[in-house]
Amino acid sequence: MLRVTFLGTGGSLPTPERNPAAIMVNREGELMLFDCGEGAQQQMMRAKTGMKALTSIFITHFHADHILGIPGLIQTMSFHGRTEVLKIYGPHHVHEFVRILSALGYYKLRFEIDAIDLEAGDIVKRDGYSIQAIKTEHSVPCIGYALIEDERTGRFDREKAIELGVPPGPLFSKLHNGEPVEINGRTIMPGEVVGKPRPGRKIVYSGDTRPCKGILEASRNADLLIHDATLANDQQEWAQESMHSTAEEAAHIAKEANVSRLILTHISSRYSDNAEPLLKEAKQVFENVTVAKDLMETEVMFREHADS
16 A cells, blocks of 8 residues: 555645645555644544554755644654654754754653754665655755655466476465576576566655756656645746746656656645646646645555556
8 A cells, every 4th residue: 555645735824725735655554744734633633644653754844834743743642652763854954953842842752753864865765665855946955755665576477387387385485586496307487487577656745846857857757746836827937936836847847757647736825725727737738637635645556567
């Protein structure tokens, strides 16, 4: 399972329809939070994502609408009896941010917070996947993130294995795990019965950014690109000045990167109750696009081939 829940999809300011930025990813039961705008813990309750399995928070930058939910969230988890370490990743100064939280009284938490500074190009390696920090272009130091799963083993051809004389059972597993086996004096190689490696899934989250090379390159053939689409094209000048993207610009990134799906987020309050202008202009460039709504969920499925 790889499920994305949009806890907050607004840009800069909360509105009745949209909370500030917060995106929850559930990968095989492990929860990761990308940005944590104010009220994130209430949105987690509404979406029923749970909190106990939250291992990490990945901050894109230190604008208030991306971090103000963290104090309330960690206090809520402490009240709920959490004892496991929580890792908070982010650009330079994340250590100072966590130190300030402690200075404000959060030192009485029942669990430790491990702060980890990241720079563009850094990779956080986990079991079966990695998180890559991406260079972006915003008004303050900012990084995006790519969740990239490891390649999966190719499909096992049971009929071919039996045809080669391999009996069903443990030898099947050995071959599928890349180990040759010997049958009647002949060595059967894994490549004879195991197909080509299959891609894992890839999700890219831009954070706040102008269209940039870093996100474009990281998004190549991604299953899902979640991109800043704060404004429509008639606000192009303000998008450039505030270092955000328009919906059309996000769509051009998705098209050039050949992503499977684009979801637009960080929606300006001027479109909070009607994002149709953003959707319309993005669809003129890239068809498989959605404007995120608070509490929207989507599943990211496996592909059989890298280009499928």
